Amino acid sequence: MSKDGKELLLGAVDFPASGFLGTQGPRRETFRIAIEPAALGVADGPGKLTLSVRDRSWRNWGHGNLTQVEKEVVVDTRPPVIEMFTQQNYLTLGGAGIAVYRLSEACPVSGVRVGATFYPGFSGYYTDRAVHIAFLAIAHDLPAGAPITLEATDAAGNASRVRFPHLLRRKAFKKDRLAISDGFIKQILPGLQHLVPASASGSLKESFLYINRDQRRIDYDAIIAAAQAIQPAMLWQGPFTRLPNAAPRAGFADRRSYVYEGVEIDQQDHMGVDLASLANSPVPAANAGVVAAAGFIGIYGQTVILDHGFGLFSMYSHLSQITAKPGDRLNKDEVLGYTGTTGLAGGDHLHFSILVHTTFVDPVEWWDPHWIRDNITLKLNAVAAPRAGR
Ligand SMILES: [Zn+2]
Known part of the structure; x- marks a missing residue:
């Protein structure tokens, strides 16, 4: 990985040659490499991952043929920050509500969780795409004390969750x-x-x-x-x-x-x-x-x-x-x-x-x-x- 002018070796594997002329090796391999930015001293931001594969050819003075694949990556260790605009919410059992919030970064998923049900939020109401609205429902049979939270997960999987401030009025149905x-x-x-x-x-x-x-x-x-x-x-x-x-x-x-x-x-x-x-x-x-x-x-x-x-x-x-x-x-x-x-x-x-x-x-x-x-x-x-x- 190259990041902030540094080159970091994340892993290397050597396959022993096999076969009659020492020419056979695996055609497909899968690696899982855990990248711990803090341990590597890598800051959040864009970087580049390079995969290099060298075969056992005697060409190039015995160094073999080299192929490299590069991929742009973003190191993201920070969870999104949720700024909630709707601070006073009077909700009724069987009723509805709305959450308006701004996210510090683009998140594929955000919204309000009421008990076990997730109500997704959307941008598009305001010109600022970071501001989202989510309609939420208080199911008529929502168990007492069910938590209501505002949640957002960014592309790297960092998740944030804040309590959705509310007063819930319970009522009996006919x-x-x-x-x-x-x-x-x-x-x-x-x-x-x-x-x-x-x-x-x-x-x-x-x-x-x-x-x-x-x-x-x-x-x-x-x-x-x-x-x-x-x-x-x-x-x-x-x-x-x-x-x-x-x-x-x-x-x-x-x-x-x-x-x-x-x-x-x-x-x-x-x-x-x-x-x-x-x-x-x-x-x-x-x-x-x-x-x-x-x-x-x-x-x-x-x-x-x-x-x-x-x-x-x-x-x-x-x-x-x-x-x-x-x-x-x-x-x-x-x-x-x-x-x-x-x-x-x-x-x-x-x-x-x-x-x-x-x-x-x-x-x-x-x-x-x-x-x-x-x-x-x-x-x-x-x-x-x-x-x-x-
Ligand atoms: Zn009916």
Whole structure:
């Protein structure tokens, strides 16, 4: 390695000649060389690695033929420094938040870890590419005391981690009892029967359980798969639109117990808000975004998923009709479909969800102009850095 005018020999291997004329040797070798910059007295910064191989030819007065391969390297022993701008964070169980931070060097990975879930951060909101934003979610079932940290790892693998300062308000979610009758199952089954494997369709109850339990999991995976492609820009502005003139029918994270013939047969959490208006009501895009998915998603029926950028998504389910297609760029309040009863729905309503990456969060926060202002807008504006163009 050559570094700062010094030449350092990191390692050398000599292979004994073998074969009839002493001409055979290994064709392929793998070496692991641990380079300890401190022990070598090497400072951080650019340098050059040279691999030299000499054969046993008698040419060049017995010195053999020499081949050299050079590679530019950067010695980096310092972890990135994280400068956190968002110092006051009031978070609620089932809610969301934002972290704004500057990194001292480019990092392939940075973001917020909440318990076991990582919420990646992105640059691009500000012209200064070192300033990142990360939306984060406090899952409704996050264990008490779960740590929340801001993390960054540079290209050399040096990692930094700082505590994400916050106050977390825990809350209890509503409990709900749903009586499941044969009549209800017969009503929803025609649109979902094709999803139920023969082994699980022995009885109405079995079919229902498969749909409510196994299909729900399959559908979650499909939703998360659709939420992988992330627009690297903040496409939205201001509070999200709630379906107009709609009555709430079920809340976010309601713990539902399903009762069949007087016996509880299942429990599921309701990860959205049910809103009922007139049948076939037009459904407006809650905010500007790009359609990430539009089509049938199991128990959610005809569904649209809108990507609002940087990992924030809204989802519209049980639609009777979809009028948007994947890739469409929608303005706030642009109609994307009409309410209906597709999927696992007893009557005409909109199931509305907000997702932060892989976690469903309470839509109520995103409908609230005060929450948006205090928890998102003011935090983004507090950073004295010019914003990138939209
Ligand atoms: Zn629902």
